[in-house]
Amino acid sequence: EAGVAQSPRYKIIEKRQSVAFWCNPISGHATLYWYQQILGQGPKLLIQFQNNGVVDDSQLPKDRFSAERLKGVDSTLKIQPAKLEDSAVYLCASSLDGSIVFTSTDTQYFGPGTRLTVL
């Protein structure tokens, strides 16, 4: 079974520029998550989608970050404009169904991440 795909793997930009990341979840997974992992910290959830609807975006800095999952499959995360403190690894994860009481189907599978450096 193919895993979660992300691109690009690495991105270097200057502050105030824009950047976009792409994620393709495991086939059939209804729930998609974007996490930000700053060096030395654990991943922090930015946004969770259930199909193409947003379940939780309480920790997404909405003044500069946006995300969409228009057809309930692929997703993009955008930062505009980027700040130095946005340097991090952006991880996408998916699960079969994250909307129900926990079962094994809630296991989240992570993609390889996009390493963003803002200069």
Added chain:
Amino acid sequence: RKEVEQDPGPFNVPEGATVAFNCTYSNSASQSFFWYRQDCRKEPKLLMSVYSSGNEDGRFTAQLNRASQYISLLIRDSKLSDSATYLCVVNRREYGNKLVFGAGTILRVKS
């Protein structure tokens, strides 16, 4: 205070040693608990779930104490390949399936 707290380490141990990691969580509404493993510059991967009765998977044993809001991971007979960062994770269901990660504990197993 962070919602999930771990000793960052690093724990430097020889091969064959037994090592234990601890984790505390602050939100009593947390419902599910996990240990994830993250290799250097790789994505996190689920190592094991943690149950109140305690559970074992080969050389790994996980324990949960809900009253104390404390989770542990014990690794016996450490291997070089166990070197990684171990992330303590709790699941809160306020808005669906939300995982809250600790900052991780670094383990280095040396020959």
